[in-house]
Structures are given as structure tokens and as C-alpha cells.
Amino acid sequence: MESAGLENTGTESSGLENTGTERGAAPGRFPFPYTPYRIQEQFMQALYGALEAGRVGIFESPTGTGKSLSLICGALSWLRDWEEKRRREEERLLAQDGLSSQRARPDSADTAPVSPTRDPDWVTAFVQNKEERDRVDRLKEEHIRRKKREDSLEKIRHNVQLKYAAKRKRCEEDEAKRLLQLSKEALSQGAAEGALDQLDHNEEELILAEYESDDEKKAVSGLEEDDDDLEEEHVTKIYYCSRTHSQLSQFVREVQKSPFGKDTRLVSLGSRQNLCVNEEVRRLGALQLINDRCMEMQKNKHEKKSDEENEGKKRRVSRTVCPFYSYEQMQFLRDEVLVEVKDIEQLVSLGRETKACPYYGSRFAIPAAQLVVLPYQMLLHEPTRNAAGIKLKDQVVIIDEAHNLIDTITCIHSAEVSGSQLCCAHSQLSQYMERYRKRLKAKNLMYIKQILYLLERFVAMLGGNVNQNPGCQAVSQTGTVLKSINDFLFQSQTDNINLFKVQRYCEKSLISRKLFGFMERYGGPASAVKINKENQKLTGLQNFLLTLQQGSDKEGTPQSPPVEAEHDQLRAASPLMQIEGFLSALTNANQDGRVILNRQGTVGQSSLKFLLLNPAVHFAKVVEECRAVIIAGGTMQPVADFREQLLCCAGVDPARIVEFSCGHVIPPENILPIILCSGPSNQQLEFTYQTRDLPQMMDETGRILCNLCNVIPGGVVCFFPSYEYEKQVYGHWEQTGLLSRLSAKKKIFQEPKKASQVEQVLVEYAKCIKRCSQTGGQMTGALLLSVVGGKMSEGINFSDDLGRCVIMVGMPYPNIRSPELQEKMTWLDKTMPRAAGQAPSRVLIENLCMKAVNQSIGRAIRHQKDFASILLLDHRYARPAIFNKLPQWIRERTQVKPAFGSAFAELRKVRTHHTLCPATNTVPHCPHLDFFKPSL
Numbered sequence: 001m002e003s004a005g006l007e008n009t010g011t012e013s014s015g016l017e018n019t020g021t022e023r024g025a026a027p028g029r030f031p032f033p034y035t036p037y038r039i040q041e042q043f044m045q046a047l048y049g050a051l052e053a054g055r056v057g058i059f060e061s062p063t064g065t066g067k068s069l070s071l072i073c074g075a076l077s078w079l080r081d082w083e084e085k086r087r088r089e090e091e092r093l094l095a096q097d098g099l100s101s102q103r104a105r106p107d108s109a110d111t112a113p114v115s116p117t118r119d120p121d122w123v124t125a126f127v128q129n130k131e132e133r134d135r136v137d138r139l140k141e142e143h144i145r146r147k148k149r150e151d152s153l154e155k156i157r158h159n160v161q162l163k164y165a166a167k168r169k170r171c172e173e174d175e176a177k178r179l180l181q182l183s184k185e186a187l188s189q190g191a192a193e194g195a196l197d198q199l200d201h202n203e204e205e206l207i208l209a210e211y212e213s214d215d216e217k218k219a220v221s222g223l224e225e226d227d228d229d230l231e232e233e234h235v236t237k238i239y240y241c242s243r244t245h246s247q248l249s250q251f252v253r254e255v256q257k258s259p260f261g262k263d264t265r266l267v268s269l270g271s272r273q274n275l276c277v278n279e280e281v282r283r284l285g286a287l288q289l290i291n292d293r294c295m296e297m298q299k300n301k302h303e304k305k306s307d308e309e310n311e312g313k314k315r316r317v318s319r320t321v322c323p324f325y326s327y328e329q330m331q332f333l334r335d336e337v338l339v340e341v342k343d344i345e346q347l348v349s350l351g352r353e354t355k356a357c358p359y360y361g362s363r364f365a366i367p368a369a370q371l372v373v374l375p376y377q378m379l380l381h382e383p384t385r386n387a388a389g390i391k392l393k394d395q396v397v398i399i400d401e402a403h404n405l406i407d408t409i410t411c412i413h414s415a416e417v418s419g420s421q422l423c424c425a426h427s428q429l430s431q432y433m434e435r436y437r438k439r440l441k442a443k444n445l446m447y448i449k450q451i452l453y454l455l456e457r458f459v460a461m462l463g464g465n466v467n468q469n470p471g472c473q474a475v476s477q478t479g480t481v482l483k484s485i486n487d488f489l490f491q492s493q494t495d496n497i498n499l500f501k502v503q504r505y506c507e508k509s510l511i512s513r514k515l516f517g518f519m520e521r522y523g524g525p526a527s528a529v530k531i532n533k534e535n536q537k538l539t540g541l542q543n544f545l546l547t548l549q550q551g552s553d554k555e556g557t558p559q560s561p562p563v564e565a566e567h568d569q570l571r572a573a574s575p576l577m578q579i580e581g582f583l584s585a586l587t588n589a590n591q592d593g594r595v596i597l598n599r600q601g602t603v604g605q606s607s608l609k610f611l612l613l614n615p616a617v618h619f620a621k622v623v624e625e626c627r628a629v630i631i632a633g634g635t636m637q638p639v640a641d642f643r644e645q646l647l648c649c650a651g652v653d654p655a656r657i658v659e660f661s662c663g664h665v666i667p668p669e670n671i672l673p674i675i676l677c678s679g680p681s682n683q684q685l686e687f688t689y690q691t692r693d694l695p696q697m698m699d700e701t702g703r704i705l706c707n708l709c710n711v712i713p714g715g716v717v718c719f720f721p722s723y724e725y726e727k728q729v730y731g732h733w734e735q736t737g738l739l740s741r742l743s744a745k746k747k748i749f750q751e752p753k754k755a756s757q758v759e760q761v762l763v764e765y766a767k768c769i770k771r772c773s774q775t776g777g778q779m780t781g782a783l784l785l786s787v788v789g790g791k792m793s794e795g796i797n798f799s800d801d802l803g804r805c806v807i808m809v810g811m812p813y814p815n816i817r818s819p820e821l822q823e824k825m826t827w828l829d830k831t832m833p834r835a836a837g838q839a840p841s842r843v844l845i846e847n848l849c850m851k852a853v854n855q856s857i858g859r860a861i862r863h864q865k866d867f868a869s870i871l872l873l874d875h876r877y878a879r880p881a882i883f884n885k886l887p888q889w890i891r892e893r894t895q896v897k898p899a900f901g902s903a904f905a906e907l908r909k910v911r912t913h914h915t916l917c918p919a920t921n922t923v924p925h926c927p928h929l930d931f932f933k934p935s936l
Helices: 039-051 067-103 121-158 162-189 247-258 286-310 327-339 344-354 358-365 376-380 383-385 402-412 417-439 442-461 485-493 499-509 511-522 540-549 562-573 575-585 616-625 640-646 695-711 723-736 739-743 755-775 819-831 840-857 899-915
Strands: 055-059 239-241 266-268 371-375 394-397 414-416 479-484 593-599 606-612 626-631 655-660 671-675 714-718 746-750 781-789 804-807 870-874 895-897
Touching: 039 055, 039 067, 039 593, 039 655, 055 640, 067 239, 067 394, 067 626, 162 714, 247 266, 247 344, 247 371, 247 394, 247 714, 266 327, 286 511, 286 575, 327 358, 327 671, 327 714, 344 358, 371 376, 371 870, 376 383, 376 394, 376 402, 376 606, 376 616, 402 616, 402 626, 402 840, 414 417, 414 575, 417 442, 417 511, 417 575, 417 714, 442 511, 442 575, 479 485, 485 593, 485 739, 485 895, 499 511, 575 606, 593 640, 606 819, 616 640, 616 655, 616 840, 695 714, 695 723, 695 739, 695 804, 695 870, 695 899, 714 723, 714 755, 723 739, 723 781, 723 840, 739 746, 755 781, 804 840, 819 840, 840 870, 840 899, 895 899
Parallel strands: 055 626, 055 655, 239 371, 239 394, 266 371, 394 626, 671 870, 671 895, 714 781, 714 804, 746 781, 804 870
Antiparallel strands: 414 606, 479 593, 593 606
8 A cells, every 4th residue: 555644744752764755645645445535635634744743633524524534544544654664763773783783893902092081982982872772772672572463463363273272272271160169169068167257158258458558559460470472662552532332333343444444453442331241240230330349359369369378277258250350361352352453342242252351351452552442531531541551652642523522521520429429328338337347457447437527527518417317407508609629628627638548548448349238238128229139138237227327218319210220229329439539529629620519408409519620631641641632523613612721721832733624525505504684574583591482582483494394395403492492482382373384294303301212203203204205295204393412413413304404593502590600601711811802701601502503503414415404593693703603614605694585585496406316306315214323
């Protein structure tokens, strides 16, 4: 394949010689599965240049323009050329070293006498060349390791017998383990072990291990069994992350289809919830429970050896270990991952087949991988990133679907706990301490008492008493109060406790997991945890524990419907897991966040929430360490938020930031965006909070829809600012008869609030449109009433007949009365400069509104031959500050219509132009029903 090289527009950070050849932007210079669009070539060239120069890029490419393939082919072309340059540089240095070593053999007879007042020349030369020799030595070592890795993977790729041999060996080992276990069980029969200090047989595992110090050594990783051959720090990587599991799987499938699919070492990372193949652990459901159980089983495996050494002594109770955590099998899985590109589903299937853990097996593949695919949280949350072994130094990060990146970082680092959770955690932890007080070491008791004190003071800040039922304690002063972190800690009298140490203790001791196991065994039915049948009988101990609880669980949170079962299990069974997140959030710098005290009717209904104000502090390390960072999306406008709030606040030099936005692949006549300033009765369209509830505004909206539905075939999607307003307008239309007029032309569907019902509504909507287009008649399709920011404004494609017209009713400004938003606005006004005469808080409000609008109206055009109309119903869209925040490809084609008549005439022209398909002279219809990609 032709090597793709762009002119180096910046200084290379590694100091390598640029041996790539400059080439022009001729078509076909990037490997591509088909002839790329011109905008795809431009995208790849700009991407290549940004990676080569070490820039931070904001890239926008509308959905339907092949953004994923452009990212893959552009980035992997750069990576291939970069690796080739490194190899050439290595060869040059190694060749120079060979010549130098031959010359550096002076004859002792020819050596000149050395002056006693200065160092000999050879000493000076040695000092001067030491750094270069060290570099050459490192290159030699890397060269040997890389050759070993390539030979190993090539052997696995082409030698099928190795796979069969590995599988046969696994079967033999399984059989040996089974026979050994049977022998142990036979020997142990009749020799019942006495309970230790009157504890149940399996209760030993609930006791906290001795916590020696806050700076204890890391737990043994289990990797000492083999000094691995594939641990390579020098491999330059591209970390690609996106929001959802389905988006990552779709990206991997695109890589498989690309020209780089066969020779790229790709590894997909995911959470234990997605990758765990141990059914016993998977059944726990909640992510935090799965994480803690997995870590505990690993710890048990590492403690197993020391237990076996004490065979002559009193043996501890056997602990459960994970059968899939076998280093040898995970090593085999790692090699299989590196040999052939696999998505998450294929990785899980391979894990089940090889009886190896995909979660850890995939992590072992990171060092040798070229492309690492992972979810947002794993990259953007530093503790998770470190735990996964992700090292960003001099690497490339591509963040796709990044239109909500600022909100994502804010959400990842924010946390909320309710009064019920705080009281429940205090009750459970008190019971645990009471039960095992004599068995716990002094340091464990000290930290447990500190956590109990924190919980007590947090409940007091909500106006309650931790020893009383939170559901029965009325709050005297209701409302919302915001405090700085320091003020909150000072007023709650917890400023003398080192939260960093408490957080580390919770993490290392697995206390939340121990507490969950304890409540699972002794909590009784009030804990909302499934109890084993043999433990269902209420014992004296359980009565004692329930007495301690003082009814806090009985009258607390009411039982929730089955849909929320997983969330309820986590909240009811292990509230301490949620509280750990809140404690971690309180370790942020005082100026970067606020604590929100939300006092409602009762203490149980009240809550404490940490709000992160400055997401840049958690993004700064990413942009500092990485060679280049690319923030990409289909709709990135307006980009000011990314530039000012995220990048500049993270310390990125403005000269390092590059922006790229391309047009769409559709012809100009295939899209008709219109800003409509007034309706059929000349009523000015301005949907402010004060005017949108007026009957005349709702009537005018109905008249516009009636007229549009008369001329637009197929599907019409109408977005409202909120569920409440959509419901209000729908009710008004029912009363006035407008709804029946609309129903004569289009069957009406409403977006459901429950995510579980979305798919059913969409399928029915699609079937109705297809049926109408095939049968003809008075009804011409369907009308879908949706909500901005709801289930259908993101991740769902209304392509072809499913969305021939998208209508935006009003401007979906956020609720400025929200305490969180008000605090964010205040913080921005204090910390950010004014932009074009506007206060930063005002810019934020407009940007939040237009990001939501751009996401919604981008649902219609999904491929090159698609066509649709877009109507923005509010004259304020024509204001320059708002108009310029529309995506460029839409903005360039937008018409501003002061009156409805001229807009209606344009729509009729479009309908006439597109009604007949040139190929068949028939009305086109929806080709399939598989049109949506719900976000998981």
C-alpha cells in the first residue's frame, strides 16, 4: 500500500528524523475500502496533519459522511508511517553504533600521553557519548522484543495446531483439577472443622483483613509466574473511545472492514459487567457489586498459597476463587486478541471457549496493541485509567461522539447520596462493627468509627438524626443550599478527618463488599437482598440486628418496580458503595466544585450532591500527557465551549488547538432548512416561557403542522422543548379539534418517557409509514411528537421516509432556575473572560440550547441520497449570535422566512422535486425497519 505522509506542521516531540516523503492530496493516497468522498479525503488529511504536529483537534463531520472510516484510515495511516519512521531511525542508529564500535579500538602503542592535569580524551568521549550509547542499547532491546513479539504472533496466526494443543492442554488441566478436588473432598469427609470463635463456617470471609498502613504495598498481581515477552512500553498507540458499548462495537466492525483490518493489533476494553464470563458473579447485576466480588476472588487466589503452606496448623476456611482467572489461559486469550481484530461480543465468546477472563485477558494485550478501543469512563476517570494499565504518555487519544464531552466529564466526577442511603449505611456499618468488634484490628476499628462519624454528620447537615427512621423525620427548613467544599466540611465538623486516607481505606479494604456480604447473610427481608433459603429463618442474631436498625429500613424507601431492580439492589443492599463515590468527590479542590444540600419533606427524601464546576481539571492530564488529542463528532457546533471551558482551562496553548469542519455529501437541493418567523395567521413565533403557554401560540403551532402534513409525505418528527410542554400542547389540540385534523393525514405517535417502550413506538411508527407509502390513500404517513434531549433526539436515525421533515418548536433553553445551572453560570462569570461583549453565563445558556437543537435536527439526513426539510419555529433563530451556532452544512443552506406563505411555497417545490424517484418513477418508501440505534 502507498505510504501516506503529510507535511510536518509542528515540531516532533520525540526528536525522530522525519524521513517521510511529502505528497500532495491526490485521491487514493489513504488506503480506503472504496473511493472516498472529497470531504473524507480532506478530513483524513487534516487528521493526519494534527497527529503529526501533536495538536489538539476539534473535528466535525456530519452523520452520513463516513466519519468512522475517515478516523480509522486517517489515524492508522499516520500510525503506520510513524512506526516506519521509527524503524528507519533505529536502523540508522544501530548501523552507526556498529561502525563506532569497530573504530573505537585504539592501539595502546599509539595512545598519546595523558596530562595529569586533565581527564584523558577517552574519558571525555565516554561521558559525552554515554547518553547516545544508552539510547542505542534501549533500541537494541526494543528491537529484540519486537522481533520476538512479531514472530510469536505470526506463529499463532498461521499454526492452527498450536490452538488445538492449547485447547487439549486446557481439557487435561480441567480434568486434573476435578480429580484433585474430588480427592480433597474424600479426605475431608468426617473431619468437620470447628467454627472459629463461634462463627459460621462461611463467615470468616466477611471479616476485614488487617489493614497495615495507608501506604501498603500493592497486592501481588499474579503476573510473576512469567516474565512476559510482550510488555513493550515503546509501542505507540491510538486510544479510541466513545460513549456506548454499541458504538464501540460498530467502530470495531468498521475497522474489520477497512484495509487495516488484517494487520492491526486491536484490543477492546470494557467493564466487568460487559466482559465477565463467571455466571456466579454476573448474577450480582449491579456493576459495583460485580467489581468488588471480582477483586475479592482475586485476593482469595493470592492468599491460597499461604493458606496451603500452613497445612499443619489450624486451617482457615476455604475461599472462593474465580476459575477463569488463570494466567496461562489469559495469556492465550491475549495472543488471540492481538492476532485478529475482535469486538466485545467476540471477546466474550472467546473467553467462554478458552475458560479465560476476557476482562483481564484484554488488559494484558494493551502493551503490545496499536489500537485500543474503550468507553469514555475508562479513559476520562484517572483511577479507572490507572487500574486498567492505560499509559497516555506520548500516545494518541481520539474521543468520538464528543458533543456531550463536558457533561460526561462532569457526570463522571459528580456524586449524589440520599438521606435514606446515609442512615442505612450507618445502621449496617454499626451492626457489622457490633458483630465483629472482637475480631477486628485496631486500625480497622479506627477507620470504621471515622466513617460512622462522617455519616452521622452528613445526616445532621440534612437536619436529621442518624439513629432515627429517615422516612419519619420531617425536615424543618426545606429548600436547596449550595456550599463550597471547605464550608461544607467545616460546618459538618468533618474538616479534621483526612478524606484521602478514608477513601484509600475503603478502596483497599473492600469494606463495602464485606458489608454487602454481611447484610446478605443477616440483613433479613428489610434489606431488599435475596437471602439463601437456609438463611431465611429469623434467628436471634437477626432479631438483634433488626432492633439496632430501629425500623429505618422498614419504613424507608418504598419498593420500586422491577425495571429499576438493579439500581434498587445496589442502593438498598450496599449504600456504602454510593457514599464512597461522594467521599471521593469531596477530595476535589475547593474552587472546582460545590456541595448541594437538597432538603425535602423528610430526611430520607433529602440528598447531598457534589457538583463539579470545572471539568478541565480532570481533562488536563490527558492533554498534557498525550502526543495528540482529537475530539470528534457529527455535531460539534458551537465549539466555543470545548475551546474555552475545556481546553484553555486545562492549560492547552491556543496555538496547539486546531478546528476542522466539513460539509455534507448530499447535494444542496436535498436539504431545505427554514427559519419560520410567523405562522399562517401572522402570529409571531416566539416560544418564551411567558408566551408559549398562550392558546394562540399552541393554535398557531397546530395550524403549521396541519399545513405541513398535507404536503409532506412519509414521516414528520416534531421536537418540543420538554415532556410537560408536549403534553400540554397535545391536550390543547385535543380540546380544539386540531388533533383530529392532524390524524386525518398522519397517524400520531408520542415519545414515551420509559426507555423500555421506545423501541416498540419506533417500530410501529416505521410500519405505519411503510404501509401508507405502499397502499396510498388519504393517510400519507405518521407524525412523531418527540422531546429535545429525550430518547429520540440522539442515537436514532430517521433516514429516508422515516424523517422527511424535522420540526423544532421554540428554543429549548435549559431551566435557569436550576441551582446547579445558576452556580455554574456564577462560576463562569467569575473565571472566564467576556466573549464578543457577552457574559460567559449567557454564552453557556445559548450553547446548551443550540447543542440540543443541532443534535435533534441532525436526525433526518443520514446518507448521500437522503433528503429532508428542517423547520425552526421561532424568529429568534435568525439572530446572528444564534444563527452562527447552527452546523455549517445546515447554516449555508438555511432560508429565513418572515411569513408562512413563502415557506409553504418552498416546501411544495421540494415535495414536487423529490416525490418521484427517477429510477422507478414511483414514490420512494422506507426500505427497512432497522433504522434506529438506541444508546445503551
